[in-house]
Amino acid sequence: MPGNIVLIGFMASGKTTVGRLLAGKLGWNFFDTDTEVEKKASCSIAELFAREGEAYFRELEKEVIARLMEGTRAVVSTGGGAVLAPENVERLRRGNKVIWLKVDEATVWRRVAGSAGRPLVRGRSREEVAALLKKREPYYSFADLKIDTAAKGPEEIVEEIMEGLKGWPAGCRWS
Numbered sequence: 022m023p024g025n026i027v028l029i030g031f032m033a034s035g036k037t038t039v040g041r042l043l044a045g046k047l048g049w050n051f052f053d054t055d056t057e058v059e060k061k062a063s064c065s066i067a068e069l070f071a072r073e074g075e076a077y078f079r080e081l082e083k084e085v086i087a088r089l090m091e092g093t094r095a096v097v098s099t100g101g102g103a104v105l106a107p108e109n110v111e112r113l114r115r116g117n118k119v120i121w122l123k124v125d126e127a128t129v130w131r132r133v134a135g136s137a138g139r140p141l142v143r144g145r146s147r148e149e150v151a152a153l154l155k156k157r158e159p160y161y162s163f164a165d166l167k168i169d170t171a172a173k174g175p176e177e178i179v180e181e182i183m184e185g186l187k188g189w190p191a192g193c194r195w196s
């Protein structure tokens with residue numbers, strides 16, 4: 022049975038944009054774990070962090086990942102911190118293909134500076150965000166496929182993913 026295609030990577034690496042595009046090309050469903058958490062909590066990620074704290078957000082994120090990984094033939098974009106919990110990593114890997122969208126520090130900063138929707142960035146300096154990116158990178162390295170996204174548009178990234186996943190799932194046509 023084919024599994025899912027899971028996109029991991031730091032904040033603002035393009036997981037949602039690329040994931041939606043890829044799912045459209047494959048004719049697969051698309052899910053974004055942050056959106057699923059927001060639906061579950063009936064509020065935005067920023068509000069959830071402010072009201073209940075990060076630990077509560079991580080619990081909901083875990084539940085969402087467990088539910089989505091029971092399904093198949095979906096493209097799933099994950100929040101940048103989803104891979105911090107070993108049980109999430111275990112679920113994301115099992116029977117699925119995990120793609121790491123690798124992004125550079127300058128691009129991250131350009132995209133997130135002043136962002137109100139990302140609580141882990143709010144009030145942080147460029148140096149602090151860069152340090153967080155550096156600390157997080159080893160957590161993404163378990164991916165089956167690493168895509169360097171620097172200077173590439175979403176279409177190009179999707180092409181690269183499809184090329185990299187040729188032959189998977191075995192015996193299955195893409196759409």
Ligand code: S3P
Binds near residue numbers: 030032099
């Ligand atoms: C987080 C990344 C966010 C969101 C939350 C925490 C993180 O998702 O899950 O703000 O810990 O890196 P994006 O990667 O989609 O911004």
